Amino acid sequence: MCGIVGYVGSQQARDVVVEGLRRLEYRGYDSAGVALVADGRIAHDKRAGKLANLEKALDERALPAATTGIGHTRWATHGAPNDPNAHPHLGRHGRVALVHNGIIENFAALRAELEASGHELRSETDTEVAAHLLELEVERTGDLTTAMQVVCCRLEGAFTLVAVDSRDPDGVVAARRNSPLVVGIGQGENFLGSDVAAFIGHTREAMELDQDQVVTITADGVSVSGFDGAPAEGRRYHVDWDLTAAEKDGHDWFMRKEIFEQPRAVADSLLGRRTPEGLLQLDEMRLSDGDLRDIDKIIIIAAGTSFYAGMVAKYAIEHWTRIPVEVELASEFRYRDPILTRSTLVVAISQSGETADTLQAIRHARVQRSKVLAICNSNGSTIPRESDGVIYTHAGPEIGVASTKGYLTQLVACYLLALYLAQVKGTRFGDEIGQVIDQLEQMPDHIASVLAQSEEVYALAREHVETRSVLFLGRHAGYPVALEGALKLKEIAYLHAEGFAAGELKHGPIALIEEGLPVLCIVPPQGRDFLHDKMVSGIQEVRARGARTICLAEEGDESITPYADALVRLPQVPVLLQPLVAVVPLQLFACELATLLGHDV
Numbered sequence: 036m037c038g039i040v041g042y043v044g045s046q047q048a049r050d051v052v053v054e055g056l057r058r059l060e061y062r063g064y065d066s067a068g069v070a071l072v073a074d075g076r077i078a079h080d081k082r083a084g085k086l087a088n089l090e091k092a093l094d095e096r097a098l099p100a101a102t103t104g105i106g107h108t109r110w111a112t113h114g115a116p117n118d119p120n121a122h123p124h125l126g127r128h129g130r131v132a133l134v135h136n137g138i139i140e141n142f143a144a145l146r147a148e149l150e151a152s153g154h155e156l157r158s159e160t161d162t163e164v165a166a167h168l169l170e171l172e173v174e175r176t177g178d179l180t181t182a183m184q185v186v187c188c189r190l191e192g193a194f195t196l197v198a199v200d201s202r203d204p205d206g207v208v209a210a211r212r213n214s215p216l217v218v219g220i221g222q223g224e225n226f227l228g229s230d231v232a233a234f235i236g237h238t239r240e241a242m243e244l245d246q247d248q249v250v251t252i253t254a255d256g257v258s259v260s261g262f263d264g265a266p267a268e269g270r271r272y273h274v275d276w277d278l279t280a281a282e283k284d285g286h287d288w289f290m291r292k293e294i295f296e297q298p299r300a301v302a303d304s305l306l307g308r309r310t311p312e313g314l315l316q317l318d319e320m321r322l323s324d325g326d327l328r329d330i331d332k333i334i335i336i337a338a339g340t341s342f343y344a345g346m347v348a349k350y351a352i353e354h355w356t357r358i359p360v361e362v363e364l365a366s367e368f369r370y371r372d373p374i375l376t377r378s379t380l381v382v383a384i385s386q387s388g389e390t391a392d393t394l395q396a397i398r399h400a401r402v403q404r405s406k407v408l409a410i411c412n413s414n415g416s417t418i419p420r421e422s423d424g425v426i427y428t429h430a431g432p433e434i435g436v437a438s439t440k441g442y443l444t445q446l447v448a449c450y451l452l453a454l455y456l457a458q459v460k461g462t463r464f465g466d467e468i469g470q471v472i473d474q475l476e477q478m479p480d481h482i483a484s485v486l487a488q489s490e491e492v493y494a495l496a497r498e499h500v501e502t503r504s505v506l507f508l509g510r511h512a513g514y515p516v517a518l519e520g521a522l523k524l525k526e527i528a529y530l531h532a533e534g535f536a537a538g539e540l541k542h543g544p545i546a547l548i549e550e551g552l553p554v555l556c557i558v559p560p561q562g563r564d565f566l567h568d569k570m571v572s573g574i575q576e577v578r579a580r581g582a583r584t585i586c587l588a589e590e591g592d593e594s595i596t597p598y599a600d601a602l603v604r605l606p607q608v609p610v611l612l613q614p615l616v617a618v619v620p621l622q623l624f625a626c627e628l629a630t631l632l633g634h635d636v
């Protein structure tokens with residue numbers, strides 16, 4: 036995820052582009068850069084760190100005046116967040132400049148091809164290969180739009196690309212596949228942005244593009260085509276948000292925006308994970324297969340929501356690999372003299388990669404000679420730097436304080452780790468692993484189908500504004516989901532909330548149930564009869580004591596209907612993957628209830 040801006044018109048492009056980047060900085064702040072077309076050349080500057088670093092550099096070394104330009108704020112996925120990896124990237128002869136949002140999955144093969152024909156690449160990014168390819172095509176065809184169409188046909192993965200050609204000061208060309216891009220339509224000027232926030236200060240007229248389309252903007256025109264060159268039309272619309280809302284994509288809170296970004300975040304976290312032969316690959320694993328084969332115990336350390344992701348991971352890893360897994364709060368880990376050996380793998384889960392307790396815990400583990408693998412959302416942060424290997428989640432920056440898309444993408448990374456270990460250790464057949472990856476790849480659609488029921492969940496929240504306390508029940512992989520649902524409510528709605536393993540209820544907590552108390556119940560898929568039926572009994576039990584049961588149960592599960600005061604339907608998915616869909620209504624519920632109670636989410 037990153038912020039992308041393009042401009043052609045009569046204003047100073049530098050100012051328009053930097054202003055657009057400022058509005059998009061929430062999308063990425065690893066580095067920022069601009070490229071302008073001035074006097075038949077590309078003038079560009081790019082700096083690691085926040086946009087302020089670039090602005091300072093531009094104040095010190097003014098770029099020439101220009102009315103055509105592009106810009107980027109990066110959320111690094113390939114290569115550290117430093118100056119060389121910052122966008123824009125230039126082609127071999129500096130004729131073309133390009134910015135990119137997304138992941139080009141086949142970049143390694145393309146890079147090898149370019150290097151074999153003498154290209155020297157200056158960065159570690161997947162993006163730079165596209166810049167080189169684009170320039171080669173522009174040199175061949177003389178036309179940036181045609182070149183973009185040709186190059187896009189060669190790329191796999193997700194990308195928005197925006198480019199300029201130094202020989203054509205009048206146009207900016209962009210393309211999209213599975214990454215966002217909108218056009219802003221002005222008077223004698225036109226804009227491109229990752230979202231309308233990029234240009235909302237200049238125009239509220241926008242145009243939406245379809246997948247696999249190329250758009251060329253000039254000061255007076257916008258033309259759209261498919262990757263195959265066939266002419267196409269964009270959809271014009273009027274934006275009725277103000278500037279503040281635009282930064283949040285029309286949502287009231289970053290948290291809500293990020294909840295709705297989850298299908299995309301999960302899809303991005305799954306990109307590029309399979310070799311052409313269908314094997315699972317984890318780019319920055321850095322631990323050898325030999326090291327992994329020796330692992331006989333895993334300790335997952337994490338805090339808060341990440342800890343609950345770790346609890347789900349335990350079910351998946353133990354099931355698929357038969358390696359025993361402990362899950363431990365980072366803040367407790369160091370103080371109990373944990374048993375660590377060279378064959379223990381410590382997995383540290385941290386969205387930011389900077390969580391102090393988790394960092395201290397991995398340092399302790401490494402002193403004991405254990406191998407450490409980080410699961411992290413922030414490229415180049417301290418925890419992955421101090422670990423032996425890392426699996427990056429590709430959620431994009433998480434601004435909302437309560438983790439949502441961070442949690443879902445951590446779950447994805449945990450599943451990938453479990454499957455990778457199963458592949459290396461041979462505890463599961465390749466086709467079985469492939470089947471689970473296929474199921475994971477369907478999850479973005481399933482998550483979207485849960486989000487489509489948001490209005491029903493909000494209505495439930497409205498019914499419960501008076502409540503003082505909420506309980507959450509789950510079993511198996513649904514138990515950590517119950518804990519996470521309760522945590523969300525505590526941290527943003529300031530409500531008393533508790534999550535319980537449903538089977539534990541009778542050992543005391545059932546005394547808490549009183550008339551009308553809302554209890555949210557995560558019902559396991561029906562295929563798992565034993566688990567499912569036990570859960571249904573638990574629900575009857577709390578209802579008999581007057582609880583108001585709100586059941587999250589899969590589509591077609593009618594056994595639950597007589598005992599549910601309210602029902603939210605979940606798509607049919609395997610039990611181990613159910614947390615990816617079951618947590619979504621709980622996030623929506625917490626966000627809405629907090630809003631209704633007047634809290635600053």
Ligand code: GLU
Nearest residue numbers: 036037110112113136137
């Ligand atoms: N994959 C590209 C990179 O790592 C683009 C990331 C982004 O979307 O900011 O530079």
